[in-house]
Amino acid sequence: MKKLAIIGGGIIGLTLANYIDLTKYSVTVYDNPVGQATKASAGIISPWLSKRRNKKWYQLAKDGAAFYPKLVQDFSLSNNVYQQTGTLILRKDGELDALMQLAEERKQHAPEIGDIQLLTREQVVEKLPLLKAQSALFITGGGKLDGASYLETLRQRAQENMIVLKTGTAMLSQRHDQWLVQIANATEQFDAVALCTGPGLPSLLASIDFKTDIRAQKGQLLAFETPFKDSGSWPVAMLDGESDLIPFEKGKILVGATHENDGGFDLTPTKEAFSLLQQKTVPFLAESTFFEKYQSTYRVGTRAYTSDFAPFFNFLPNNPTAVIASGLGSSGLTTGPYIGFLLAKYFNEGKNDWEYYQKPIEHYLSTL
Ligand SMILES: Cc1cc2nc3c(=O)[nH]c(=O)nc-3n(C[C@H](O)[C@H](O)[C@H](O)COP(=O)(O)OP(=O)(O)OC[C@H]3O[C@@H](n4cnc5c(N)ncnc54)[C@H](O)[C@@H]3O)c2cc1C
Missing domain, CATH: 3.30.9.10 (D-Amino Acid Oxidase, subunit A, domain 2)
Structure with missing residues (x-):
């Protein structure tokens, strides 16, 4: 059994956690929910008539909205x-x-x-x-999605499935081929990490020498x-x-x-x-x-948000054991669950069906 740490318990992180194959991974989610977008959000899932011209974004938002009936069924979401x-x-x-x-x-x-x-x-x-x-x-x-209630439902589901939820600001470092995640004075070692920290991604990635195009x-x-x-x-x-x-x-x-x-x-x-x-x-x-x-x-x-207002989600260049996802801007309730699902598919089956939706990761990331 491999160990996976998900840092960030917003809509991406918790959806990802709940779609992970728990026969393959033991999962810990770290979250410090101060200022969290998912909890503060308005809730609109209706991307089709947006004035945005970015075709990749539209494909993602359209497929994200189309994913909702499955999401509702998989997690028995109430009205x-x-x-x-x-x-x-x-x-x-x-x-x-x-x-x-x-x-x-x-x-x-x-x-x-x-x-x-x-x-x-x-x-x-x-x-x-x-x-x-x-x-x-x-x-x-x-x-319409009530972001706070969605997260509450997914947290309960996660706990019932023995996913560990920890509260606090996590720090990240690497030792050989393992990831070290630290909150307060406790450090734990993982085989893989998913960094779903919204606007907190740049500071987390700076600690492993990446500069990120996120504001x-x-x-x-x-x-x-x-x-x-x-x-x-x-x-x-x-x-x-x-x-x-x-x-x-x-x-x-x-x-x-x-x-x-x-x-x-x-x-x-x-x-x-x-x-x-x-x-x-x-x-x-x-x-x-x-x-x-x-x-x-x-x-x-x-x-x-990124400088071209488009989201990104991918593994780190040359490191398939770490995925990152951020930049969802004002449509993340629409795209977030589907992104979480695609990231889970990557961990569960080794498939990354996502190039179609975004520019190459190097567009948003460079080494320090
Ligand atoms: C006012 C408002 C209205 C919105 N309305 C809509 C809408 O109507 N429709 C729509 O589709 N989208 C809407 N959005 C956008 C949507 O809410 C976001 O795009 C989406 O929730 C982002 O999800 P996320 O999981 O990427 O990030 P977040 O929900 O921000 O979650 C990231 C989590 O990671 C935590 N974190 C960061 N760093 C660390 C660390 N080092 N250690 C531990 N935890 C960390 C953060 O505190 C946070 O809890 C709205 C957003 C806002 C703010």
């Missing part, structure tokens, strides 16, 4: 964790026909988009009563407590102007999120973020006083 309630996409009236056409084109290679409908103003309000009357495109395939981006969103009991079944609304509404169970409505490239690892909630989200969201809402009327709390997290 509180993941629900496919569809996505409303709001645009100016003149732009909706073109969007509809794009959706029809994309559906040819992504049937998981589901049904595509142009909704009237009245139909939109019926689907999501928080919105004021306006037309929108509706796709039934869109879903930290601050993201803030607002979680509103409202009295709407049936909010769990409402669709996500992607508003025209980079703000989104994500309704969850028991009246919890998320509004977000900011993309602060200069925010780094700062986790301080700011009034500026509140004002920005208010300004971008209120024009679409039925109640113009929504932001004042309902109580909200901030969620702040740190995303990892």
